[in-house]
Amino acid sequence: MNKTPLQALIIEDDPNDVELLLLELRRNGYEPNYRCVDNATDLADALQQKWQVIFSDYTLPSFDGMAVLSQVREKDPDTPFIFVSGTMGEERAVEAVKAGAQDYLIKGDLKRLPTTILRELRETTARRDRRKTEARMRFLANYDELTSLPNRSLFAAKLDQAIEHARKTDTMLGVVHFNLDRFRDINSSMGQKTGDQLIKRIAARLSDNAAQDDIIARTSGDEFAVLLPNIRLTQELLDRIRSLYACITEPLTLSGYAMHLRASLGASLYPFDSEKAEELQRNAGMAMHKAKQDGGNCCRVYKAEIRNTFYERINLERDLDQAVIAQDFSLNYQPQVELASGRMLASEALIRWVHPQKGPIRPDLFIPLAEETGLILPIGLWVLREACRQAQQWRAECGIETPRVAVNFSAFQFRQRNLVDIVKDTINEYQLEPSFLEVEITETALMQDPEMALRILAKLSNLGISISLDDFGTGYSSLSYLKRFPVDILKIDRAFIHDIDTDEDNAAITRAIIAMSERLHIKVVAEGVETRQQLDFLRNEGCDLVQGYYFHRPVPGKELNALLTCKNPFAAQFGPTPTSASAVPAVPAAQD
Template sequence: MIILMVGLLTCLGVKLFAEYLANLLLPKVRNNSNSEPKKIFCKPQLTDDEIQTVMSKIQNCASQLEHVFFERTSELHKEIAERKRIQTELEKSLSLQYATLESTADGILVVDSQGKIAGFNQKFLQMWCIPESVISSGNHTKALRLAIKQLEAPRQYIATIRELNLNPDIQIYDAIAFKDGRVFERYSQPQCINGEIVGRVWSFRDVTAHKLAEAKIRHQALHDILTNLPNRVLFNERLSQALAQAQKSGNKLAVCFLDLDRFKTINDTLSHGIGDRLLQIVAQRLMECIGETDTLARWGGDEFTLILPNIKDTKEVAAIQDRILAAFKPVFDIENYQLHISPSIGIAVYPMHGNDAETLIKNADAALYIVKSQGRNNYQFYNSEINADSSKLLILENSLHYALERQEFEIYYQPQVNITTGKITKIEALLRWRHRELGLISPDEFIPIAEETGLILSIGEWVLKTACAQTKFWQENLDLPSLSVAVNLSARQFQQRNLVNIVSQTLKETKLKHQCLELEITESVAMQNVEFTRKILSELYNLGVSISIDDFGTGYCSLSYLKNFPIHCLKIDKSFVRDLSHDNHDAAITTAIVRLAHGLKLAVVAEGVETEAQRNLLQLLDCQLMQGYLFSRPLPAEDVTKLLRKSKSRRISTSFLVA
């Protein structure tokens, strides 16, 4: 356009210039109006000044034309350059937008105001598994059907689209779930041009991995890593929900607090790895005992909690506890270790034992404490008297920490008698605690507490040294060189890694001969870890001390292991002796134990002999070593000294009873 204008101006300038020259050089003939024009041809005559003037005007006109030409040309070049720049920038912008659209991790979809697809990126097609040919063909309905079929809640998706059609100016941000487990975050906003909505832009982001990570973090926050059971936080949440439901429906529920008996011994001796594996197996067995609506949680350490919702009565709860106790009877076989462990369970029932979670948990824990103090391996429902008992147990536990340094412990001794010779062959050391305020405390009350707190180690070492020193005193002062002493080892003591060194050092300090010390362990302790038991017993046997299995017949001892244990004596539990005279089963068991001991060339001792009838039956069964009230109660050292002096002068009669 500019070139055309410059051309026209140039042509017009030349024309004007020619006319100017003609007017200037050709003279005009003035004729009268009545006369006809005459044709005259003459040679123009110009002066130098006129010629100079003409030339100057011509130059000025030419200069003006040249200036206009170059000015118009320059503007043309600028406009062309600007158009090229704008085109280049536009191409760059479009390229950047395309690259950005295709490089984003989000799937992008653009639809116009009619709902037709106006644009998309390849990520959108990949995420939604829609062939590009379907969209390119313009079959938008088919594309929508392909997308909706993949969703977990297609109706909700369609409802959202309808809502946007009714309210095109709103934005949405939510998540949609797919049938295959994927989760997309969805964002949509209207597309506007000059304030008018012309379509809508959709953005989809795959957050499946993020959601899975969030779910994993939440799961870990609410579950025990070792057993994968709910932890204390989730247990409390579910208990609150169960209580709310029970209050609404009027149903009962039970909260159970379960603790593994003497689990710490396994951890301390076999490593935490074995203990962890045991906890995992325990969790599996417990899960097999409960229903789908019940909640089993790991409270911490070796403690588990259980919610039993919608129960009818306490009988139903008791039946579940019986199943749990039965599930612990089979041996736990872990890395060639055969372990025996039992649970103690406390139970509180809503609404009888509490109306809120805190009270129910506290009362179930209090009931558990009673079970542990009464021998363990059982369950107990909470009752109003338990709080008083729990208070007493708390006092005992606090006092137990200072009992040793306050010299409140005493050792009583009970003799073992050979009924054939009437001689006292051995003295069993039995621990007693004389509390400053509560008086004499039964071992059944404080020994479990000492086990749990670990105080049994220091207490047990004191008992061992005191009993050995006392026996050495009797040997030297009463001329009883063959008198021996039996000392009980608790589960926690037996599992000490330095037990053999402690025994050896004690015998060295007290100067008691090794063969004059007998160490007693219960059958259940021996079977907790067979390999460890065999190792320790072998070391003690090589040291020269005697080993006896106490409470034989009440545990889980396998005869195949018994024959491999380096032991010297079996002690028949008093529960078999008590009903020996009128219970054929007890008589049969006792007979089998005596014959087993003789067959293995082991000594056998009957405990709890209280009547002559029991004594006579045991003698008929060829059991010569006996211990019980028939011969003597456990006595302080001073009284035992008197008893030993008497036993030297005459044989102990079966009717000789010591008060």
């Protein structure tokens, strides 16, 4: 019969007792591969090898059983340790089990030996699995699984220690937070596996280039924290941040692609920005967000102004959330005028928010905040519904064909897979023909996910809804996009119109856009028309429609009723060119 191999270490000074133990093992189906030792030196050498089970006498010439057990457990916490002794006694046996032994057998009475071995080999596997699980839990409590860098919790503990050291040595320390710009785009376009590889490469690069006392942590997704201790001069902090930035943004090749990395960094300095760890981290985080708001690919060092701006933003976000719940917004409408006739063919719906304490909040402040927080979805739905409601009311009150209402859609809204159904349900609810609605989207928003945008725009166009490409000329401006996407209208950005009569480059760009659109059978709307000179230029170049303060400022819907009852309400403003500045309507410098 085949016997089961058993790696056994026997700690015994009596050869007869060793033979009796081996005989009993063989009789029960084991073939021991064993080593016998009887002193601490040989035991230390034997413990360099892995054993399945360890048998030990309790009374030995050079040391006792508890000393043996202690030496074994210091080296190996899991291997079954079984005392085989005739002099141990129950009291000592209990003490031994508490100290880490698994069992106690009496010499000359080894009946329990086979069941004890089976049980302990099985329990050893469970013990080792449990110990691995506990070790992994301890690791994950302090380290990031992907990069093996310290996590947020351990970084905070290290920062506390570093602050205490800096206090004792009268030195400074820097805290830097950074994340990768456009990391979400990399994850979306190349997959999470590639994104994880990028994070690991960045972590390895930082570790390889860090000074001996630097602490690098991964605090979340693509965000890292770096502790720079032992700083004597402020300039030293700036130099180390520059070196850190260069390390992060050095190009690398991943999955066959050459990547030019960008990052936003924020830094704070102990003790000037704070003497508390939590505040130092918070200040560095606020500085990092400031770098993001400034366009990314830069570093910002904390200043009190950043904190004030950050808190204002937090408060504004809270108030915006309440405004969404209360639907505390309104829409103004600005006419789009056909140059050939002076008719109002459309009006752009422009959202307004009047804060109960702060008064009117500019859209360029709260719309980006709404997009960052996801509030743009309920806001966008409200705008769509309110614009359609106003169009229905115009039809009921004015009794004539209602001009199109142009509604701005953000890139965030175009990530909604049910967007087309939302639009369809809304126009049906207000009993509007699809032709009364115009959807405006910017070039930049369009290109965040071109394929999804193409599918959505095609469905909207098939319904009969007009598609307008806003801010044209400031983004990608590729003819291939105009050929692929069902675009009905191009809106020339006001940046080109503002000084069109004095800036030759802007004039040339505007001419080119109008000429190109005519060949593609796309209508053109020029935004931001404020002067007669701008109007004359656009009319001479064959622009289709204009929008701006020269004709009408944005107003609540009911204030356009009078214009809707006129056939050509703006025809009078196409008269002879004014001969004096006083004939040009006064307009503010900025508009929506």
